[in-house]
Every structure is written in C-alpha cells, then in structure tokens.
Amino acid sequence: xGKILWSAAAVLLLxxxxxRAQVEQYPGTAGTIIPIGDTDWSTTAGRTVGSGNNVLQxxxxxPGVSLTYLHGSSDRTDIGARINFxxxxxxxxxxxxxxxxxxxxxxxxxxxxxxxxxxxxxLYSNHGSTLFGIxxxxxxxxxxxxxxxxxxxxxxxxxxxxxxxxxxxxxxxPLFGVGGEYMLDRNVMVTARVRMxxxxxxxxxxxxxxxxxxxxxxxxxxxx
Numbered sequence: 001x002g003k004i005l006w007s008a009a010a011v012l013l014l015x016x017x018x019x020r021a022q023v024e025q026y027p028g029t030a031g032t033i034i035p036i037g038d039t040d041w042s043t044t045a046g047r048t049v050g051s052g053n054n055v056l057q058x059x060x061x062x063p064g065v066s067l068t069y070l071h072g073s074s075d076r077t078d079i080g081a082r083i084n085f086x087x088x089x090x091x092x093x094x095x096x097x098x099x100x101x102x103x104x105x106x107x108x109x110x111x112x113x114x115x116x117x118x119x120x121x122x123l124y125s126n127h128g129s130t131l132f133g134i135x136x137x138x139x140x141x142x143x144x145x146x147x148x149x150x151x152x153x154x155x156x157x158x159x160x161x162x163x164x165x166x167x168x169x170x171x172x173x174p175l176f177g178v179g180g181e182y183m184l185d186r187n188v189m190v191t192a193r194v195r196m197x198x199x200x201x202x203x204x205x206x207x208x209x210x211x212x213x214x215x216x217x218x219x220x221x222x223x224x
Contacts, residue, residue, distance in 0.1 A: 043070060043220045044191045045143030045153040045181050046112040051075040059191070059218030063088030066216075068104060078106040082118060089124060090161055090171045091212035092199050098124030100135055113142045126166045133163035141179075151181045157195055159212070169203025175212055191218040 041050045049055045049072040057068040064086035070078045084100035102120030109115055117138045124131040137160060143153030154177070161171040179193030199212035 039148075039183060039186045041072075041189075041222060042114075042143065042151065042181060043068070043189070044141070044179055044193055044218075045151045046108070046110075046114050046141055047143065047151075048072060048076060048078045048106055048108045048114065049222070054223040055220055056223065057191070057218055057220040059216040061216040062213060063091050066218075070104065070106070076108045078104070080104045082120075086124070090159060090199055090201075091175065091195075091214055092210045094210070096124045096126055096131075098122060098131070102135065112144055113140065115140055122161055122163075129166040131163050131167070132165045133161050136160045136162075143179075143181075149183045153179045153181075153193075155179065155193070155195070157214075159199070163203075167203040167205070169201060171199060171201045173197055173199040173209075173212055175214060177214070187222040187224065189220045189222075191220060192216070 040047060041053060041055070043049065043055055043057050049070050051072045051074050053072040055070045057070070059066045059068070064084055066082055066084040068080060068082040070080040073079050080103070082100070082102040082104050084102065086098045086100065087095065089096040089098065100120055100122050102118040104116065104118045106114050106116045115138075117136065119134070119136045122131075122133045122135045137157060139155060139157035141153050141155030143151050145151055157175045159172065159175065163169050163171070175195035175197040177193065177195035179191070182190045184190060193214065193216055195212075195214040197212055199210050201208045201210075
C-alpha cells in the first residue's frame with residue numbers, strides 16, 4: 001500500500017509540473033490565470049509582491065539570518081511574518097545573540113517608492129540575563145529597473161528598540177544605503193542590500209553611540 005501511495009504522489013507531482021510547464025509555454029491556454037504584475041514584484045525594492053501573491057524570503061549576513069513570509073493583500077500593500085536570528089545587537093558589533101518576531105508591513109505609495117515597518121518583539125541574551133523589548137523599525141525605499149531582470153534601489157531605515165529589562169532603555173538611529181534585486185526567473189529573485197549609520201543607545205548607564213551596519217544577501221520565491 002505504501003508503494004502505491006508513493007507512486008500516486010509521484011504521478012501527481014509530475015503531472016502538476018508538466019501542466020505548469022505547458023501553461024508557461026502556452027499562456028493562451030483556456031483556464032490560465034496570469035497574476036497581476038507577473039514579473040513586476042519585489043521584496044526589498046520600490047515595489048510590493050503583488051495582489052494575491054505569497055512570497056518566502058531567506059536572508060543572511062550581518063547582523064543575522066532571517067526568514068520572511070509576505071502576502072500581497074492588495075496591489076499596493078503587503079503584510080506578513082518574519083523571524084530574525086541575530087548574532088549582532090541592533091546592527092552593531094556587540095556580539096549578543098537574540099531573536100526578533102516581527103510583522104512586516106509594506107505599502108507602495110508610488111510606482112517606485114515603498115514605505116515599510118516591522119513592529120514586533122525582541123529577545124536578547126545579555127551577559128547572563130535576558131533583554132526583552134518591543135521593536136518598531138520603519139523605513140522608505142525607492143527602486144528602479146536597470147533591465148528586465150535587474151532592479152537597483154536606495155533606502156533609509158530607522159531601527160527602534162524599546163527595552164524593558166536588562167537594561168531599561170532605547171536604541172535608535174538612521175541607516176542609509178543601497179541594494180538590488182536580480183530576477184532569475186518569474187518566481188525566483190536574488191536580493192542584496194547594505195545599510196549603515198549611527199546607532200544611539202540610552203539607558204541607566206548613559207548615552208552611547210556606535211556604528212551600525214546591515215549587509216544582507218537573500219533569495220525570494222514567489223509561491224503564486
């Protein structure tokens with residue numbers, strides 16, 4: 001029975017792949033639905049993922065590794081979920097391990113400009129104690145096509161962390177930089193971005209300023 005089930009599953013998967021290939025080769029086939037913005041979607045530049053589209057993205061670099069899910073609730077707005085595994089504290093060289101649970105929100109205000117925010121909860125292991133806080137990073141990014149496959153962008157992010165324990169305080173500061181997206185095919189995209197700027201922390205020990213840096217490379221897959 002197990003062999004029969006596995007054989008049936010294999011037939012279904014092969015049949016689905018063949019059907020999809022036929023649809024992509026012959027887009028005029030009856031019953032074919034081509035999503036709005038078939039290849040004009042974005043996860044990090046000046047566009048959204050597109051109405052009804054669902055995108056998974058993984059990024060790695062400094063200050064950590066992240067997994068993101070984005071859903072196009074409309075042709076201009078995305079909402080999703082993200083988890084960040086950090087080994088650098090708030091984009092600085094402070095080697096603290098932590099995790100963010102975020103709800104990314106993206107809204108396209110023009111054809112090339114997106115406003116974004118990622119409110120959520122933050123936990124860090126802070127030298128034997130636990131830092132707990134609320135993060136509310138916001139930003140803006142503008143992008144433009146260089147070719148059918150390549151998009152370049154420039155952006156500003158403003159990370160904000162309100163910590164309630166170990167210590168009680170706030171961390172914030174603007175990061176500026178550039179990025180790009182390269183579409184491998186209609187469903188797969190490679191992303192890269194660099195942001196840098198001052199990070200200011202205020203707590204019971206006083207005020208401290210450090211250099212903040214983001215360098216992230218990722219891959220995004222449109223589930224359609």
